[in-house]
Amino acid sequence: MVKVEFLGPIGKEPIEIDAKTLADVAEILKQDPEIKVWLENCAVAVNDTMVNRLDVELKDGDKISLLPPVCGG
Amino acid sequence: MVKVEFLGPIGKEPIEIDAKTLADVAEILKQDPEIKVWLENCAVAVNDTMVNRLDVELKDGDKISLLPPVCGG
Amino acid sequence: MVLIYQGPIDVDQLLSRWYNAEHNRNYGAMVSFVGTVREEGGIEALSFDIYRPLLEQWFDGWKTKLAKEGALLAMAHSEGDVPVHKSSFACAIFSRKRRVALEMLDAFVEDFKANAPIWKYDVIDGERIYAAERSTPMAGSGLLSKEG
Amino acid sequence: MVLIYQGPIDVDQLLSRWYNAEHNRNYGAMVSFVGTVREEGGIEALSFDIYRPLLEQWFDGWKTKLAKEGALLAMAHSEGDVPVHKSSFACAIFSRKRRVALEMLDAFVEDFKANAPIWKYDVIDGERIYAAERSTPMAGSGLLSKEG
Numbered sequence: 001m002v003k004v005e006f007l008g009p010i011g012k013e014p015i016e017i018d019a020k021t022l023a024d025v026a027e028i029l030k031q032d033p034e035i036k037v038w039l040e041n042c043a044v045a046v047n048d049t050m051v052n053r054l055d056v057e058l059k060d061g062d063k064i065s066l067l068p069p070v071c072g073g
Numbered sequence: 074m075v076k077v078e079f080l081g082p083i084g085k086e087p088i089e090i091d092a093k094t095l096a097d098v099a100e101i102l103k104q105d106p107e108i109k110v111w112l113e114n115c116a117v118a119v120n121d122t123m124v125n126r127l128d129v130e131l132k133d134g135d136k137i138s139l140l141p142p143v144c145g146g
Numbered sequence: 147m148v149l150i151y152q153g154p155i156d157v158d159q160l161l162s163r164w165y166n167a168e169h170n171r172n173y174g175a176m177v178s179f180v181g182t183v184r185e186e187g188g189i190e191a192l193s194f195d196i197y198r199p200l201l202e203q204w205f206d207g208w209k210t211k212l213a214k215e216g217a218l219l220a221m222a223h224s225e226g227d228v229p230v231h232k233s234s235f236a237c238a239i240f241s242r243k244r245r246v247a248l249e250m251l252d253a254f255v256e257d258f259k260a261n262a263p264i265w266k267y268d269v270i271d272g273e274r275i276y277a278a279e280r281s282t283p284m285a286g287s288g289l290l291s292k293e294g
Numbered sequence: 295m296v297l298i299y300q301g302p303i304d305v306d307q308l309l310s311r312w313y314n315a316e317h318n319r320n321y322g323a324m325v326s327f328v329g330t331v332r333e334e335g336g337i338e339a340l341s342f343d344i345y346r347p348l349l350e351q352w353f354d355g356w357k358t359k360l361a362k363e364g365a366l367l368a369m370a371h372s373e374g375d376v377p378v379h380k381s382s383f384a385c386a387i388f389s390r391k392r393r394v395a396l397e398m399l400d401a402f403v404e405d406f407k408a409n410a411p412i413w414k415y416d417v418i419d420g421e422r423i424y425a426a427e428r429s430t431p432m433a434g435s436g437l438l439s440k441e442g
Contacts, residue, residue: 007265008197008263026291043284043285044289049203067197068265070263070282071281073255082415095437115435117434117437125437140435142430142432144413145371146403157317161310165306172332172333184320247327251325252400
């Protein structure tokens with residue numbers, strides 16, 4: 001199981017899902033309409049490292065973070 | 074008579090000279106070797122306005138300032 | 147490390163702290179930026195969420211980059227509500243000569259706006275509304291919407 | 295008006311004064327620059343001469359230029375001796391949005407170095423030595439060395 005957390009304005013509690021790669025995570029998240037609308041504009045981190053490939057392999061206990069558009073300052 | 078003042082590091086007391094234009098001032102100042110060496114690097118103001126022409130006409134009581142290279146901060 | 151304030155930054159105290167910590171280490175230049183909440187659009191405050199682990203990483207990347215130029219970087223940001231006319235963001239760069247500090251301040255603040263993991267909300271009538279239109283997708287956004 | 299300090303600038307007091315005078319006038323950004331005397335070349339201090347009438351004119355030109363962009367400019371400089379690790383120059387720009395302030399700070403400081411009528415001396419063993427090699431001829435220099 002991996003943990004998916006939704007940062008900032010997504011305003012959703014973390015979920016635990018079964019996934020071997022980020023492609024699996026994408027497939028699962030697309031099934032929730034509330035989350036699907038955020039995916040296009042979200043960056044992704046695995047265990048607090050930014051990633052940009054869907055074939056990143058996941059292991060039990062990994063943490064995936066979805067980061068929506070930012071505006072500091 | 075016009076007054077010529079030497080700012081910053083030139084370290085010379087103001088002088089009064091007879092001059093109808095800045096060209097006259099240039100001629101007179103070139104005769105003092107101590108001042109001549111500064112002329113190449115000095116900007117000039119007449120009555121606290123920067124000037125860049127030698128044919129500027131002068132009248133009695135005008136103040137000419139010689140401004141050597143600057144370095145604020 | 148980024149200094150996180152709960153609510154507004156005490157700018158006087160912060161700039162003084164930074165200046166006094168560094169001005170006798172033979173840096174010739176200190177530049178700083180302070181961002182203050184403007185009164186507009188009927189807001190009473192802005193509010194901020196921060197994801198600290200990635201903020202620290204992003205900040206450390208910049209600190210290292212500046213250290214290679216012999217410069218030092220400091221930053222503070224607010225979490226939670228910051229009323230109008232109070233400040234939510236401050237940073238300072240110290241360098242030997244002015245050029246590095248002046249150039250890097252602009253680059254740092256722009257990258258901060260685009261890539262620091264901080265989310266902004268307008269507070270209107272006590273309600274917190276995500277500032278979606280003013281927000282920027284981070285580098286690499288959209289990964290999970292790609293067709294696998 | 296340029297604030298002239300006899301000797302070092304009290305930076306804490308100055309930045310606090312500027313920030314508190316302006317942060318509630320709905321400016322969103324304050325950028326500042328502080329120049330500090332570096333210990334190098336065996337100097338014990340730098341020393342400065344200022345020609346105030348032209349400094350004010352030069353400064354007013356910049357103030358007007360920035361006012362057209364909706365920005366506000368403030369500046370302070372030392373006259374006389376400023377020991378190493380003390381500060382001799384400070385400026386701040388306030389603007390509605392950050393871009394104007396960030397861009398103008400760099401442009402202002404560079405023009406200050408080239409065209410503000412201020413002369414710098416190294417103070418070594420109590421002696422005041424003109425910093426000729428670090429100084430820049432002002433725009434229009436050499437007029438009186440031309441052949442009439």
